[in-house]
Amino acid sequence: MRIPRIYHPESITVGSQIALSDDAANHVGRVLRMTTGQQVQLFDGSNQVFDADIIQADKKSVRVSVQRATLDDRESPLHIHLGQVMSRGEKMEFTIQKSIELGVSLITPLFSERCGVKLDAERLNKKIQQWQKIAIAACEQCGRNQVPVIRPAMDLEAWCAEQDDGLKLNLHPRASQSINTLPLPVERVRLLIGPEGGLSADEIAMTARYQFTDILLGPRVLRTETTALTAITALQVRFGDLG
Incomplete structure (x- = not known):
């Protein structure tokens, strides 16, 4: 399965554990039915992407552990x-x-x-x-x-x-x-x-x-x-x- 890309509305730091927003948790836990140990990719508006592992998931909440960050600027010069x-x-x-x-x-x-x-x-x-x-x-x-x-x-x-x-x-x-x-x-x-x-x-x-x-x-x-x-x-x- 393609690794889902998820927007997180707050600043992300490598090594942190964060709870996904309600909308993102619903998509990951209820729609995609992802479970502990699977990977997601997060972004927070900083032109970086963050690889993260799911450490807890159910239909109402999802928590992930952020593993690494990579600069990924895809914005147009215009x-x-x-x-x-x-x-x-x-x-x-x-x-x-x-x-x-x-x-x-x-x-x-x-x-x-x-x-x-x-x-x-x-x-x-x-x-x-x-x-x-x-x-x-x-x-x-x-x-x-x-x-x-x-x-x-x-x-x-x-x-x-x-x-x-x-x-x-x-x-x-x-x-x-x-x-x-x-x-x-x-x-x-x-x-x-x-x-x-x-x-x-x-x-x-x-x-x-x-x-x-x-x-x-x-x-x-x-x-x-x-x-x-x-x-x-x-x-x-x-x-x-x-x-």
């Missing part, structure tokens, strides 16, 4: 901050999962005029927590050892107004530039992806006031979740570590 106007249902979860696999560094869910998601504060907070768990699971699966943060949801203009010394990009179907025509080098990108109905004319004008550059991905109209992943892939190929 820092991408994704501002994604929230989409309905599983589309947002899909976008978060796949963008993290592709190397996005930070994600901010956004509200816009045509955003189809209407949530009260309590439900929105639960969504953010759920999306953070999806981010953790994506890192466990794809081999990343730093977990991107899912920030609290923001209004579109407030996000656009934040200070950022990186390249600011907005996808626009009538833009004259493409990712391939952007000048090198680029180390930081703030990438805005609009809702399923697109940004309004006023919102597009607003992004221009905050020095966002309009770019075109191609001749076809893409769904919001396809747009995000296509743009991230193109950016990673040109400026990051894909291809």
